[in-house]
Amino acid sequence: MSNVIEIAKKAKEASILALQMSTKIKNDALHKIADAININKNEIISANNLDLENAKLLLEKGEITQSAYNRLKLDENKLRDMIQGVKDIATLDDPINKIIWEKDLAQGINLKKVSCPIGVIGVIFEARPDVISQISALAIKSSNAVILKGGSEAEKTNTAIFNIITSALSKIDEFPKDIINLIYSRDDVKIMLDADKYIDLIIPRGSNSLVSFIKSNTKIPVLGHADGICHIYIDEFADVNKAIPIIIDAKCQYPSACNSVETVLVNRKIKDKVLPVLIKSLKENSVVINSDEEVKKEYSDDINAVVSDWHKEYGEKILSLKVVENIEEAISHINKFGSGHTDCILTENDLNAEKFMMFVDSSGVYKNISTRFADGFRYGFGAEVGISTNKTHARGPVGLEGLTIYKYKLSGNGDIVNDFTTGLKQFYK
């Protein structure tokens, strides 16, 4: 039996034992993890330095990007954030064993819908080693077992953090073993994706190509988003004074984030009022503008190119710009080329706002606010598993709740269905 299958099987068994973890045990475990990371900072930094040495060679050869190198690098700030992140999750409400709904079905028959963990969660991530402590903490708090598969470029850092976490957990007698697992090899991913008997949910954290590959190669449900192609539509009733700062924020505040804007649609009726200021402001902020034939002709000096693919996530300071005839064209463009992530209308007209927010089929539909607000922390979830463009289970920024499902608990006193079909007993209305 493959090592990964063996790990998955043990994780499944551990996930059953995890059902009995009290909130106190879980929070104690999180504090122990935070303390252990703090105490063993130097060990993590040393391991990270070894990974960085290798990565530097890859960077020089052009085999990894500077941003991948940056994500790999841990410093005091990132370690502090890792530790604080784990502590923060300890302060959140326990999402497990909550009675979501309850009903007496008939005399003596009580039905409860109770939240419970999903079971075993497989997390496949690239570069960022800080994911390990974050996902481990989320899994513990939600009583799930987790199998982490990190990138080979971070193997030494990942191993160091993993060993520190499991060693801290092993000192808690009541804490079930095998809840947190780490696997290494790229070959293991395929085995993991086939292990639908043991793994209940896959969460990919990384590039679009990673997410797409995973979705195409597993029967296991996948929680993730493949693209973040966010739009802002400037309606004919938009307030230009609000529009410019929102678009600059949505594009420039953190261009590589999935919730940054990629395409701005401008209503023809407001075009001449908004475009001169918008284009000027974008240029001042070093944003490269791609547009349509019409705008390119009119602002030839300021427009880089005519957009050939409206379904493109730039992830940097580049913006697609298009003139649309009306709100209907804007909605239809977004539903056609968007990725169902986050899309915004700028308008002072409530009916248009309502229309946009009803007909745009995205996880986040916004009015007069930057798309950058699409984030579990900003939504007040206290932690974020990721942002989902799924249309089942969990959509949009996903908090701890996304790692839970429910079971039905039904209690009777010797009750049989036959008594209800014969009419001897009746269900309550």
Next chain:
Amino acid sequence: MSNVIEIAKKAKEASILALQMSTKIKNDALHKIADAININKNEIISANNLDLENAKLLLEKGEITQSAYNRLKLDENKLRDMIQGVKDIATLDDPINKIIWEKDLAQGINLKKVSCPIGVIGVIFEARPDVISQISALAIKSSNAVILKGGSEAEKTNTAIFNIITSALSKIDEFPKDIINLIYSRDDVKIMLDADKYIDLIIPRGSNSLVSFIKSNTKIPVLGHADGICHIYIDEFADVNKAIPIIIDAKCQYPSACNSVETVLVNRKIKDKVLPVLIKSLKENSVVINSDEEVKKEYSDDINAVVSDWHKEYGEKILSLKVVENIEEAISHINKFGSGHTDCILTENDLNAEKFMMFVDSSGVYKNISTRFADGFRYGFGAEVGISTNKTHARGPVGLEGLTIYKYKLSGNGDIVNDFTTGLKQFYK
């Protein structure tokens, strides 16, 4: 472009238009469908007779089972149930546009989590033509578009019902076209399963092999259950007087239902008290008993065989029977061989009941009540989409809510993230 892709694409477009259907329009549509089925009963029965003639030949040749033939056959009772089913769905609460949760994130920034339809639902079903009216009604009420793929053995009946439904809907001006679609050919299934660009959820209604085939052949989320291997565990603290009627009900009341019991586990400590009466009662109810070596030896005359596969759904009056040492062995047997559907403990000991209901990883965990209660109608949902053994999205009996997801609506007044990272503005705690 394939015809099915064309239909899926139109269904996707229709699903956007469906977002504006008011509750009144949806309920009017349901009543019009119910009336149209009632008026055109004879047409449906005639079409059904043609399908039955063909099916009779297949039955004689042994190519279909008697029970498949029975499921295909529509009579006055089934038609009455179909009509009433559609009317009942009209009486349910509209599951769409409900504010699930709302929060002011900061001064002037309001976040709403609002229920919305999933989009396009593909339903693949066998035999039973009454599924068409039921699923169409559920889709309309939840503002989803639907693509129905029926079995070829029911093609004439399905077409008749589908034409009656779409003709009734075409008379409602405000009702979007292309919300209800029917496809025929077996070859279409593969194209449908590949159409993840247009179809958001697949619901299989039929045999285990159909469900397994679908799960293995699509990237689209699947809502369904592959098996219904339900257990009843007779604890050492069980009340034998309650146990016997519950087991007889769970096995005999409707043996082919997925919520009927397949395996009874008996605690060794109560074995001698319960087995003689249980075995006698099962025999009186014509239930064939398969068991383990120990029971077979002791009750050789009454036991049919030693069970070779504990992971088996009989679907008829056959029962697996096993002696276990303790509740832990019962729980572990169920988690190993069960299908995560519905499992029950019979006990008067509350701690054991709690333990069982916590550690058995099934959608329904029951105490002192027949497993046959696992049903959307009995749970008071008013309608049932199916029973799910998924551990994401929807689990257990699924009502209308299972056809919904949510979107986040965020309203601001020119707000940007940068003001919050610089500390100029603060989120509410």
